Amino acid sequence: MNWASILDLLRISLHAMVPITLTAVGEIIGETAGLFNIGLEGILLTSAFVGVLGAKAGGAIVGLLAGVAVGLALGLVFSVICTYWKGTQMIAGIGINLFALGFVAFGLIKLGAPGFHAVPPEAQLLKLRTPMGALSPLIFVALVVPFLAHLFLNRTRAGLILKAAGENPEAADVAGINVNLIRLLATTVGGALAGLAGAYMSVAWFGSVTKELSAGRGFIALATVVFSGLNPLLGLVGGFIFGFFQSLATWIKTLPTKTIPWQFVDMLPYIVTLLVVSGVVGRVRFPKALGVPYKRE
Amino acid sequence: MTGADVRPGGRLLRGAHRTLSGLHPALESVLAAVLGLLVGAVLMYIWGYEPWHAYWALLKGAFGGSYEIASSIARGVPLILTALTFSICVRAGMFNIGAEGQMYVGAAAAVTVAYFKLPAGLHLLVGIALAGIAGALWSLGPALLKLTRGVSEVISTIMFNWMSRFLVFYLVAQVLVDPRRAEKTVSVPRTARFPILVAGTDLSYSVFLAVAFALLVYFLLWHTATGYEMRAAGLNPTAARYGGISIKRTILLSFVLGGIGAGLAGAATTMGLPPTYAIISGLPELMNLGFDGMAVAMVGRNHPIGILVAALFFGGLNAGGRVMQFYGANPVPLEMIRVVMGAIVLAMAIPELIRIFPALAAAGRGLVGSFTRAKKETA
Numbered sequence: 001m002n003w004a005s006i007l008d009l010l011r012i013s014l015h016a017m018v019p020i021t022l023t024a025v026g027e028i029i030g031e032t033a034g035l036f037n038i039g040l041e042g043i044l045l046t047s048a049f050v051g052v053l054g055a056k057a058g059g060a061i062v063g064l065l066a067g068v069a070v071g072l073a074l075g076l077v078f079s080v081i082c083t084y085w086k087g088t089q090m091i092a093g094i095g096i097n098l099f100a101l102g103f104v105a106f107g108l109i110k111l112g113a114p115g116f117h118a119v120p121p122e123a124q125l126l127k128l129r130t131p132m133g134a135l136s137p138l139i140f141v142a143l144v145v146p147f148l149a150h151l152f153l154n155r156t157r158a159g160l161i162l163k164a165a166g167e168n169p170e171a172a173d174v175a176g177i178n179v180n181l182i183r184l185l186a187t188t189v190g191g192a193l194a195g196l197a198g199a200y201m202s203v204a205w206f207g208s209v210t211k212e213l214s215a216g217r218g219f220i221a222l223a224t225v226v227f228s229g230l231n232p233l234l235g236l237v238g239g240f241i242f243g244f245f246q247s248l249a250t251w252i253k254t255l256p257t258k259t260i261p262w263q264f265v266d267m268l269p270y271i272v273t274l275l276v277v278s279g280v281v282g283r284v285r286f287p288k289a290l291g292v293p294y295k296r297e
Numbered sequence: 298m299t300g301a302d303v304r305p306g307g308r309l310l311r312g313a314h315r316t317l318s319g320l321h322p323a324l325e326s327v328l329a330a331v332l333g334l335l336v337g338a339v340l341m342y343i344w345g346y347e348p349w350h351a352y353w354a355l356l357k358g359a360f361g362g363s364y365e366i367a368s369s370i371a372r373g374v375p376l377i378l379t380a381l382t383f384s385i386c387v388r389a390g391m392f393n394i395g396a397e398g399q400m401y402v403g404a405a406a407a408v409t410v411a412y413f414k415l416p417a418g419l420h421l422l423v424g425i426a427l428a429g430i431a432g433a434l435w436s437l438g439p440a441l442l443k444l445t446r447g448v449s450e451v452i453s454t455i456m457f458n459w460m461s462r463f464l465v466f467y468l469v470a471q472v473l474v475d476p477r478r479a480e481k482t483v484s485v486p487r488t489a490r491f492p493i494l495v496a497g498t499d500l501s502y503s504v505f506l507a508v509a510f511a512l513l514v515y516f517l518l519w520h521t522a523t524g525y526e527m528r529a530a531g532l533n534p535t536a537a538r539y540g541g542i543s544i545k546r547t548i549l550l551s552f553v554l555g556g557i558g559a560g561l562a563g564a565a566t567t568m569g570l571p572p573t574y575a576i577i578s579g580l581p582e583l584m585n586l587g588f589d590g591m592a593v594a595m596v597g598r599n600h601p602i603g604i605l606v607a608a609l610f611f612g613g614l615n616a617g618g619r620v621m622q623f624y625g626a627n628p629v630p631l632e633m634i635r636v637v638m639g640a641i642v643l644a645m646a647i648p649e650l651i652r653i654f655p656a657l658a659a660a661g662r663g664l665v666g667s668f669t670r671a672k673k674e675t676a
Contacts, residue, residue: 092646099639105632263467278446
């Protein structure tokens with residue numbers, strides 16, 4: 001139990017915070033406008049995979065952008081189905097998750113590496129040298145994005161319109177706001193952020209992609225959204241908490257003293273998620289029209 | 298659609314109209330399946346495969362002969378059960394996406410029958426009961442979190458899936474492990490296996506378990522007071538509560554019943570699937586059957602009878618996919634099937650799918666209209 005090891009834990013936690021925070025903030029934006037996307041897990045996985053393809057073709061930045069593009073596209077598919085076509089949001093989300101499972105498994109086989117595909121070191125995003133050790137630059141992005149989202153939602157006219165679309169779409173419609181378009185844009189932005197999170201995982205953090213890369217993070221992000229009560233700053237806090245416990249599990253497994261079987265250590269993040277969510281539910285308030293497609297009477 | 302029908306023969310025509318209108322949801326399921334296959338074809342084409350060859354191989358591999366059909370049914374058996382898990386809860390107004398994890402613990406519980414001796418038949422029944430109970434117990438977690446703390450079941454069931462996965466990994470590696478072969482658990486003894494139904498195939502008597510459970514769910518939901526309460530709670534919880542229905546009870550019931558179904562799916566894949574009759578390390582025989590069941594449930598319109606039909610279709614996709622992945626010079630990997638499934642579910646999410654295709658909708662209306670001579674809606 002030395003300082004170096006504790007610092008190590010903190011460093012992994014900061015890295016683990018990024019995908020959960022980015023995904024959660026994106027979903028906060030989407031849910032504020034009234035769409036509940038459980039397809040985040042699938043977006044994370046697909047963009048992680050496509051990010052690898054992009055990185056191999058044109059370097060790390062291209063990889064990240066490819067991930068963003070995929071997230072944006074899947075967010076668009078989800079939101080067109082759930083706004084203009086009045087689709088059931090839960091089912092559309094499940095569809096995206098199933099699609100991603102197949103698409104990524106299929107793609108991995110196509111690349112000739114069943115279940116695992118590494119990103120060559122030169123195509124990975126460079127880490128910054130700091131006194132703490134190597135840190136991914138995206139950690140700073142993940143620290144800034146929640147503040148920007150907070151300002152956007154609470155200090156701009158557009159943010160207010162977004163809230164109106166989620167809270168009272170009828171009134172927003174009467175006020176001349178195009179509810180479906182607003183919701184579509186919000187969810188697409190949310191998808192793009194999840195896409196960035198997915199590509200970060202493969203291109204800038206693990207340096208590889210597997211079928212289990214997302215490991216429930218999409219749903220942990222949903223739990224973070226519940227924890228945050230749609231406040232992006234609390235989304236950052238939640239992202240760090242969940243990131244910390246994920247890292248703690250990894251960290252415990254590297255300790256020289258063997259305590260409990262690794263399978264039980266791996267359960268830790270999921271148990272913590274349940275505990276946190278069951279602790280905060282009841283005091284958070286969600287938009288009135290969340291999950292309900294808007295139909296003009 | 299139809300006004301007051303006072304023409305002679307009106308009743309007959311109305312009956313015909315009702316039948317045709319009832320076909321509408323089934324038509325949408327077929328349309329969703331076709332769309333899913335089309336998306337799959339486009340993707341195959343982009344990745345440099347020959348979609349039509351692949352689908353031909355898939356079709357032959359799924360329904361080309363009695364052996365193939367038996368294999369398709371065998372692949373459909375666990376899907377029937379996990380689909381019911383999802384559907385029971387949807388009918389009661391819940392999104393239980395935890396069939397996957399409930400199935401794992403069911404499978405692990407079924408394997409424990411290897412540790413005691415019982416006469417054949419009774420041994421099998423005990424295994425089925427253990428699996429069902431384990432699945433039900435595992436579903437209690439999310440149900441109680443929902444009831445006591447209001448935790449969304451969408452989040453909790455996924456967390457329980459991951460916990461179940463690691464728990465069963467542990468059990469397979471440390472507790473139920475075969476002392477002679479470390480990569481699998483002990484095998485279910487002969488006295489506790491579902492007998493093979495069609496010699497030389499994977500199809501065992503477990504199909505009767507799945508069908509019986511589907512019929513039981515149908516009877517319970519549509520022909521008992523309890524089932525009526527569950528469906529009422531799903532359709533309109535506020536009204537149901539107003540009518541004196543205990544929402545807590547319907548939530549608990551639907552989760553437990555669903556958990557039993559998923560547990561039985563675990564039993565079917567360990568006690569009724571040759572050759573190993575065990576859980577293999579990494580759970581290859583179980584992985585994703587719970588999630589695929591959700592697709593089956595949606596295409597089956599969350600109705601037990603629809604699920605039986607949809608499970609045959611998806612079982613065929615699975616069995617045919619296994620043939621497809623070895624067919625031709627450039628075979629298509631099995632994983633393509635799940636891409637198709639995802640696309641089908643996305644299409645199923647759209648209510649009134651037919652309306653997106655005006656021509657189809659018009660044809661459908663024309664068909665119904667020609668029978669009833671009802672006034673055509675001007676859409």
